[in-house]
Amino acid sequence: MLKLIHHYFEEVIKIKKFDLTIIGGGPVGLFAAQFAHLHGLKTVLFDSLSETGGQPQMLYPFKKIKDIPAYDSITGTELIDNLRHNLTDTTIFTNHKVENVTKQKDGFIIDDIVASRSILITTGAGAFKPKALPLSMDDDTQKRIHYFIKDPPKFVGQTVGVFGGGDSALDLALELANYANVKIIHRRNQFRGLESNVKKLKSLKNVEILTPYLPKQINLVDNQLNVNLKEMGKDSLTNIKLDQAVVAYGFKANNRFVKKWGIDLAGAQIKVNSTMQTNIAGVYAAGDVVTYPGRVPLIALGFGEAQIAITAIMRDLFPEKTLTIHSTSF
Ligand SMILES: Cc1cc2nc3c(=O)[nH]c(=O)nc-3n(C[C@H](O)[C@H](O)[C@H](O)COP(=O)(O)OP(=O)(O)OC[C@H]3O[C@@H](n4cnc5c(N)ncnc54)[C@H](O)[C@@H]3O)c2cc1C
Known part of the structure; x- marks a missing residue:
């Protein structure tokens, strides 16, 4: 007691x-x-x-x-x-x-x-909680996938894929483009963000816009992310190589x-x-x-x-x- x-x-x-x-x-x-x-x-x-x-x-x-x-x-x-x-x-x-x-x-x-x-x-x-990239991958690949970006200069000279088409994706892509080559991968041709940001991204030489594509497979090959993208409405796959991937699919x-x-x-x-x-x-x-x-x-x-x-x-x-x-x- x-x-x-x-x-x-x-x-x-x-x-x-x-x-x-x-x-x-x-x-x-x-x-x-x-x-x-x-x-x-x-x-x-x-x-x-x-x-x-x-x-x-x-x-x-x-x-x-x-x-x-x-x-x-x-x-x-x-x-x-x-x-x-x-x-x-x-x-x-x-x-x-x-x-x-x-x-x-x-x-x-x-x-x-x-x-x-x-x-x-x-x-x-x-x-x-960030919505995850819905693909299976091993731990080493996972280490190259980012959901929050605090320090864009650390990606200087690298090729960074930004997955998503909303305001956050566009903002991140613009900031990263100051340091890295950027590929934006979005499943629609239209973006859900400021038109001025889309225009600016389209004008940058180190930015490539890949739409309408959906990532289907990702793994690490020769120290790079090997990503297979499927064009929406088609069966064919396109392959891209990235050093890092940033996922901006929004949050739950x-x-x-x-x-x-x-x-x-x-x-x-x-x-x-x-x-x-x-x-x-x-x-x-x-x-x-x-x-x-x-x-x-x-x-x-x-x-x-x-x-x-x-x-x-x-x-x-x-x-x-x-x-x-x-x-x-x-
Ligand atoms: C892409 C984007 C651009 C925007 N641009 C602008 C802009 O230009 N100007 C503007 O005025 N507004 C803008 N907004 C809106 C603005 O961000 C929100 O209005 C603002 O963040 C709301 O602030 P808040 O503190 O109420 O909530 P939040 O910013 O959502 O913060 C809530 C916090 O509560 C925490 N939390 C939640 N549940 C719990 C729990 N159970 N226990 C402990 N912690 C918890 C969360 O982790 C979070 O940190 C934008 C929003 C987005 C998404």
Whole structure:
């Protein structure tokens, strides 16, 4: 019995206490953490991936974003670096997909490691995993297949295949073309991305566009990727050689897991009221994970929603305080 009680207290002591838990470290979660810190909230942030940054960091790190207020343009990576820079006082757990949220009398327990007085869900498109190249291959071949590209200069002088035809594929191909010979392989003749990017790629001498082709087989031969492509609607195979392959087929993600926490959804997104509160008192949501009439999936809008949510959380947690709204007064 004594041993059990001792164990119980050990468990309780292990659980750290916070004013606010932010679930999801994309741009909106990161900015929310910064704003929460300005208000003096003790905050913890979780992200399911090995690093924070969400879609800009993972899907379009090199794209020049042109609709962030006060910047002519800023790349996905620069934006995320700037947002991370301000978070020295936030406790951050990466590689941690939050699974369980349990309601307590005076707050919530998150995955049995954190006790929190409030929650802000900023899971965006959801805990995403890249869609894999659907071909069987051995480990050595697998090592040449990339789903995230952080350092394009390391491919200098090589031939890199980019598989996919959406915005991410086009952005990656353009960035890689600064260093490498690029072959874009897409199963349709039309791309699902900015026409200006398609035009630019078509104008580059070191870029070859292979459409409509589907990869059928890939293996490593003489230190190169040997790829067989099938032309759509035909039986014949075309063979290409690559040094590296980048797969930009998009990501599998969903937010339905929040349903088991008792949160009301509309489709795959969370319903919120005008203070960004969900149907559960103390649980708020902001960014791409939420929906309401007229919402658009843009970063700047998510930043504003984060400010609304954090202000409402402050009012919930510290009703006795006269709330300071402007950062200059903190
Ligand atoms: C190719 C492309 C180009 C775009 N260009 C622009 C643009 O030019 N301008 C613009 O404003 N917007 C643009 N967007 C949209 C923009 O990226 C999104 O609006 C923005 O990323 C939403 O931010 P978020 O923080 O809400 O979500 P996300 O960026 O999706 O981040 C969510 C984070 O939550 C984490 N997460 C999810 N589930 C869990 C869990 N259970 N536990 C822990 N962590 C979890 C994920 O790993 C992720 O890091 C673009 C999107 C794409 C795909």
